[in-house]
Amino acid sequence: MATYRSWGEMYQDQAYARDWQCPHCGWAWMEDSEYLKYVVGFATELGRPPAFIGASSRVGGVIVECKRCFQKFWCHVIETMVQTMAIDDDRWPKSE
Numbered sequence: 001m002a003t004y005r006s007w008g009e010m011y012q013d014q015a016y017a018r019d020w021q022c023p024h025c026g027w028a029w030m031e032d033s034e035y036l037k038y039v040v041g042f043a044t045e046l047g048r049p050p051a052f053i054g055a056s057s058r059v060g061g062v063i064v065e066c067k068r069c070f071q072k073f074w075c076h077v078i079e080t081m082v083q084t085m086a087i088d089d090d091r092w093p094k095s096e
């Protein structure tokens, strides 16, 4: 399993997004065809995780800037999601 490093915007108690939607205005981040464009950072250390994601598959959280209201929020991401995002986006530091 690859390890991932934090980059970009740091985690600072941004609101947690449930169901991949902006907690401020309801924008559905993951349904946007350009969802990667709104990722402003990735952090390996985050607040207390919700119970529904198994600890073994979590690798951190992405910090997203909302397309509609410009507030930031974060979502947990699992390994497979990070792999998909990192492949398509050069901003993600790659591990060897």
Ligand SMILES: [Zn+2]
Pocket: 022, 023, 024, 025, 026, 027, 066, 067, 068, 069, 070, 071
């Ligand atoms: Zn919003």
